[in-house]
Structure formats: C-alpha cells, structure tokens
Amino acid sequence: MADIPVFFLHGLAYAGLLFLVSSGLTLVFGLMNVLNFSHAAFYMLGAYFSYSILHLTGNFWLCLIACPLLLLAIGALVERFLLRRVHSYGHVHELLLTFGLAYIITELVKWTWGNYPLSVHVGGVLSDKIHIFGIDYPVYRIFIFVCAVVVGLLMSLVIYRTRVGIIVRAAVNDSQMVGALGINVPFVFMSVFAVGAALSGFAGVIAGPLLTTYPGMAAEILIDAFVVIVVGGFGSLGGAVLASVIIGELQSFGVLLIPKLSLALIYMLMAAVLIIKPSGLFGEEQ
Amino acid sequence: MIGQKSYLNVCLSALFLLLVAVIVPMWFPPYQVCLVTEVIVFSLYAISYNLLLGYSGLLSFGHAMFFGTGAYATAVALGHLPGLPIYGAIVIAVLLTTVVSFLVGGLLLRHKGSYFALLTLAFNALFYAIATKWYTITGGDDGLSVTRPDLNIGIASLNMADITTFYLFTLICIGAVILFCWYFCHTAMGQTVLLMRENEERMKFLGYNTNTSRLILFTFTGALAGLSGSFYALFFEFTSISAISTDMTTTVLLMTFIGGTGSFGGPILGALVYTYLQDFLSDITDRWPLIMGFIFIFMVLYVPGGLSGMINSIRERFAGTGTPANLIERGGRKQ
Numbered sequence: 001m002a003d004i005p006v007f008f009l010h011g012l013a014y015a016g017l018l019f020l021v022s023s024g025l026t027l028v029f030g031l032m033n034v035l036n037f038s039h040a041a042f043y044m045l046g047a048y049f050s051y052s053i054l055h056l057t058g059n060f061w062l063c064l065i066a067c068p069l070l071l072l073a074i075g076a077l078v079e080r081f082l083l084r085r086v087h088s089y090g091h092v093h094e095l096l097l098t099f100g101l102a103y104i105i106t107e108l109v110k111w112t113w114g115n116y117p118l119s120v121h122v123g124g125v126l127s128d129k130i131h132i133f134g135i136d137y138p139v140y141r142i143f144i145f146v147c148a149v150v151v152g153l154l155m156s157l158v159i160y161r162t163r164v165g166i167i168v169r170a171a172v173n174d175s176q177m178v179g180a181l182g183i184n185v186p187f188v189f190m191s192v193f194a195v196g197a198a199l200s201g202f203a204g205v206i207a208g209p210l211l212t213t214y215p216g217m218a219a220e221i222l223i224d225a226f227v228v229i230v231v232g233g234f235g236s237l238g239g240a241v242l243a244s245v246i247i248g249e250l251q252s253f254g255v256l257l258i259p260k261l262s263l264a265l266i267y268m269l270m271a272a273v274l275i276i277k278p279s280g281l282f283g284e285e286q
Numbered sequence: 287m288i289g290q291k292s293y294l295n296v297c298l299s300a301l302f303l304l305l306v307a308v309i310v311p312m313w314f315p316p317y318q319v320c321l322v323t324e325v326i327v328f329s330l331y332a333i334s335y336n337l338l339l340g341y342s343g344l345l346s347f348g349h350a351m352f353f354g355t356g357a358y359a360t361a362v363a364l365g366h367l368p369g370l371p372i373y374g375a376i377v378i379a380v381l382l383t384t385v386v387s388f389l390v391g392g393l394l395l396r397h398k399g400s401y402f403a404l405l406t407l408a409f410n411a412l413f414y415a416i417a418t419k420w421y422t423i424t425g426g427d428d429g430l431s432v433t434r435p436d437l438n439i440g441i442a443s444l445n446m447a448d449i450t451t452f453y454l455f456t457l458i459c460i461g462a463v464i465l466f467c468w469y470f471c472h473t474a475m476g477q478t479v480l481l482m483r484e485n486e487e488r489m490k491f492l493g494y495n496t497n498t499s500r501l502i503l504f505t506f507t508g509a510l511a512g513l514s515g516s517f518y519a520l521f522f523e524f525t526s527i528s529a530i531s532t533d534m535t536t537t538v539l540l541m542t543f544i545g546g547t548g549s550f551g552g553p554i555l556g557a558l559v560y561t562y563l564q565d566f567l568s569d570i571t572d573r574w575p576l577i578m579g580f581i582f583i584f585m586v587l588y589v590p591g592g593l594s595g596m597i598n599s600i601r602e603r604f605a606g607t608g609t610p611a612n613l614i615e616r617g618g619r620k621q
Contacts, residue, residue: 037347
C-alpha cells in the first residue's frame with residue numbers, strides 16, 4: 001500500500017483540474033443563470049491554442065497568460081453577438097445556442113488541428129520531480145493543485161469581498177434596479193460570461209500536459225464537470241470545491257481498487273446524490 | 287377534442303402518404319427508397335423528441351440513450367435468440383426502452399430547465415460508456431451486425447432482405463405509430479401536457495398530478511425513440527456506438543429544430559430536409575457537420591419557429607385570417 005500517497009496526490013491534481021473547469025461553469029450559471037454547454041469547448045480551445053503557442057514560442061508561461069486572454073475575447077464576442085440575441089426567447093434557446101456552438105467549435109478544432117491526439121510537453125521546472133511524502137512526484141501535478149487553490153481563493157475574494165462582486169451579485173438579483181443606479185448591466189453580464197470563458201481556457205492550458213489534447217477531450221471533461229455541479233449543488237462555489245475533491249479522489253482510488261468499475265463509480269455517486277438530496281450537497285432547495 | 291378540420295387534414299395527409307408509399311418504390315431507384323426509409327425512421331424519432339421539447343417544454347440532451355437502447359436491444363435479441371420473428375425483436379426493444387425511460391425519467395424529472403438538460407446529457411454519457419465497455423454484449427467499438435429475419439404473416443413469408451418490402455413494412459408500422467402520436471396529442475392526456483407547459487401552477491390547482499403526467503409523457507417518448515432505434519438497427523443492419531452517442535441527440539435536435547417545434551408535422555419535415563441535406567452535403571464535402579452546425583445556430587438565432595413556423599407565417603400573410611387559434615400551432619413560444 002505504498003501507492004496510497006501517490007494515488008492521493010493524483011486525485012488531488014485531477015480535483016484541481018475539475019475545479020478549474022467547473023468553477024467557470026458554476027460562476028456563469030450562478031451569476032447569469034445560463035448553463036453554458038460550450039464551456040468544455042472553450043476549455044478544448046484553450047488546450048489547442050496552448051499547443052500552438054507552445055509550438056511557436058516554447059514558453060509555457062506565455063500560454064498561461066495568452067490563452068485565457070484569447071478566450072476572454074471569444075467569450076465576450078459570443079455573449080455580445082449570440083447569447084444576448086436569444087436571451088429574450090428564454091432558457092431553451094440559450095441552452096440550444098451554447099450546445100450548437102460547442103458542436104461547431106468541435107468541428108472547427110477537428111478541421112484545424114486534425115482528428116488525432118496531440119501531446120504537449122512543458123519544459124523547465126514544471127517537468128521536474130519533487131521529493132514529497134517519501135516519494136518522487138511530478139511538480140506539474142502539484143502545480144495544478146496550487147493553481148486551483150489560487151483561482152478558488154481569488155474568485156471567492158472578488159465575488160464576496162469587493163465592490164465588483166457586489167455589483168455582479170446585485171445585477172443578478174435585480175438587474176433593472178442596478179441599471180437604474182447607473183451601472184451598465186449588459187456589460188456586467190458580458191464580463192461575467194467572458195471571465196467564465198477565460199477560466200475554462202486557463203483550465204484547458206493546464207489540462208494539456210496532464211491529459212492528451214484531442215477533439216474528444218471536451219465531451220470527456222464536460223460530463224465530469226457536470227457531475228461535480230450535480231454533486232456539489234448548482235451555482236455553489238463551496239460545493240464545487242468539495243465535489244471536485246470527492247470525485248478526483250474517487251476516480252483516482254477507483255482505478256487503484258476496482259479498475260473495472262472506476263468509470264461507473266462517479267455515476268453511482270451522482271445517482272445516489274440525486275436520490276438522497278436532489279439539490280446537491282450545498283445546493284439550495286428549489 | 288379533435289375538430290372536423292383536423293380530421294380532414296389528417297385523412298388527406300394519410301391519403302397522400304399512401305400515394306407516396308405506392309409511387310416511391312415503383313419509379314425510384316433503390317437508393318432513393320433507402321433514403322425515404324431513413325426519413326420515415328427519423329421522422330418518428332424527431333416526433334418523439336418534439337413531444338418532449340415542443341409539447342411539454344422539456345429540453346433533453348439525452349434522447350439518444352433511448353434510441354440507442356432500442357437499436358442495441360434489437361441487435362442483441364436477434365443475435366441471441368435464433369428464430370425470433372422481426373416483430374418479436376421490435377417488441378422486445380420497445381418494452382426494454384419503456385422500462386429504461388421510466389426509470390431514467392423517475393430519477394431525472396425531479397428537476398426542470400437547465401438542470402434537467404444537464405442531467406440528461408450526463409446520463410446519455412453513462413449509456414454511451416456502458417455501450418463502449420460492455421464488450422461481451424454490445425460488441426464495444428466494433429458494433430453488432432443485424433440480419434433482418436423474414437416476416438411471416440401466415441399465408442406468405444415476406445422477404446425482408448429486399449429493401450422495397452422492408453420499406454413498406456417500415457412505412458406501415460411507423461406510419462401507424464405516428465398517427466397514434468397525433469391522436470395522443472389530442473386526447474385529454476396530450477392536452478394536459480400542453481397546458482402544463484403553459485401554466486403548471488394552474489394545472490396543479492385544478493387537481494392534476496403534473497409529475498405523473500410528465501413521467502408518463504417521458505416514458506412514452508422514450509418508448510417511441512426506442513421503436514425508431516429498433517427500426518434504425520433493422521434498416522442499417524448494423525448497430526454501432528454512434529446510435530447511442532450524443533451525436534444522435536444532436537441529429538434529432540437539428541431535425542426537430544429545422545422542421546420547427548411549433549407543430550406536429552414540423553419534425554417530419556425536419557427529418558426529410560435533414561436527411562436529404564446530409565446526403566447532398568456529404569457528397570460535396572467532409573465538413574458537412576460544420577455546415578449543419580451553422581444552419582442550426584442560424585435557425586436558433588433567426589428562425590426560432592423552424593420551417594413549419596415559416597410556412598405558417600407565410601400562409602397567415604396570404605390567407606389573411608390566419609390559422610385557427612390553436613395552442614400547438616403557435617408553439618407557446620414568447621416571440
């Protein structure tokens with residue numbers, strides 16, 4: 001059982017990635033009430049952009065800054081020119097639009113980068129190993145976890161402790177009133193959506209070296225992120241943290257203990273939560 | 287519940303369909319017969335989807351799980367039970383999907399709106415994972431091949447390997463089911479579902495158990511999707527994981543949306559347009575899914591009523607008076 005620390009750390013690393021993906025999703029849902037099906041497609045775009053930038057410049061740190069900025073711009077454009085138009089038609093149309101967008105992005109990615117896996121290699125400190133808990137462990141996986149913690153802390157700070165956060169939360173509650181107070185509400189919503197897209201782009205960059213970069217990566221992570229949201233509770237940041245850790249560790253130890261059922265484990269967890277507490281661990285009752 | 291005019295419309299459409307049924311195999315080459323069979327199979331699939339989306343306002347991204355279950359059930363039943371008649375395989379598929387959709391519906395219908403959409407997508411992924419991993423039953427990535435058994439109707443045995451015979455068989459079976467769906471929409475149950483979408487609170491106050499009605503509808507549409515999946519497997523003589531993947535949901539979504547969610551016949555039109563468009567585009571370019579995606583986004587943005595909505599508004603403009611004030615025709619969408 002000397003493997004236990006290794007698998008525990010693997011689980012934490014995957015939990016970090018899951019949190020990075022689901023935090024953006026839950027941010028946009030919690031604040032804008034839009035379930036963004038194209039979130040995972042943005043994440044995939046982040047990974048592919050990072051592959052290309054790394055190919056051109058060889059600097060991974062540059063990818064970590066440039067890709068989220070690119071996705072920020074894409075997210076802003078999508079909200080401004082697509083999502084805002086269908087907002088008045090209601091919920092179904094917003095979901096359909098983001099679903100169709102995800103479909104198009106996947107096809108475009110297949111066209112541009114090819115329908116096969118690409119591998120991303122990070123040079124420098126990140127590809128080293130570190131001695132921890134009596135084992136040698138890749139620095140990169142620890143880096144993922146640290147990134148997730150930093151992003152989580154920053155998000156909760158901005159949303160709950162700053163003026164910007166107050167404005168955003170107020171705009172969700174009563175957009176007319178906030179608009180009457182002289183705040184540009186459509187711009188607030190556009191920014192929230194763009195930040196969500198940037199977060200998914202960041203997660204994509206992070207995921208590139210850990211998992212393979214291929215056109216199916218979006219669908220794969222989307223389901224796991226959905227399970228995180230269902231288990232943690234819709235729109236709850238704390239729930240997303242807890243559920244990410246649970247699912248990350250469950251995946252990791254599932255592979256170690258019962259490899260054949262490891263895939264089914266997270267679905268069983270989701271079904272159990274749905275039966276016992278349909279609103280999720282931290283979710284509000286509907 | 288059913289007005290005189292609708293009866294006339296349905297009789298005329300049925301007559302028209304009968305004419306088509308006779309003409310198509312006579313003059314058309316086998317390739318066209320194949321395409322029309324595909325349109326018929328997908329029509330039922332799209333209609334079942336529209337009963338969810340258009341009639342009850344439930345947006346599901348997991349309809350392929352029932353379609354795929356039907357397809358796999360047919361393939362597995364025909365593969366493992368020698369001497370099983372063709373209708374036996376279809377009945378098994380429908381029964382299984384009824385049970386599956388009842389269970390899934392019971393679990394997922396506790397939620398509405400975005401949450402429901404998310405859960406259906408996640409469950410579709412679960413079904414997809416089962417189909418890929420359970421190699422001994424489903425054949426995994428290799429899929430399963432299906433041999434159409436002959437149909438024995440007492441006096442004669444019909445050779446189902448012949449596409450024209452199979453086409454007529456499909457037309458009669460699925461045509462009858464589609465007629466039944468149309469009838470279902472006009473029964474008290476169908477109207478309940480429709481009114482629930484408009485004002486659920488009120489229906490509850492009137493004493494309707496809306497949760498039960500929704501579960502019945504969900505199970506019914508699941509069974510219909512299973513039936514079309516069963517015919518899909520018989521038609522292609524093959525079942526692969528693509529039948530149960532999210533792509534199959536995207537397909538039905540496109541068909542329903544191109545045709546229009548606002549009317550009963552819209553999805554049939556959508557299935558027709560989609561199948562021929564796909565046939566046409568895939569000849570020209572390998573990138574046809576991309577074009578389909580753009581068409582879909584375009585429809586969502588600019589033509590939310592779909593083709594049938596367009597036709598209706600044109601008819602209203604020229605006829606002056608407009609169609610009767612029917613809830614279904616308007617699709618209940620805030621425009």
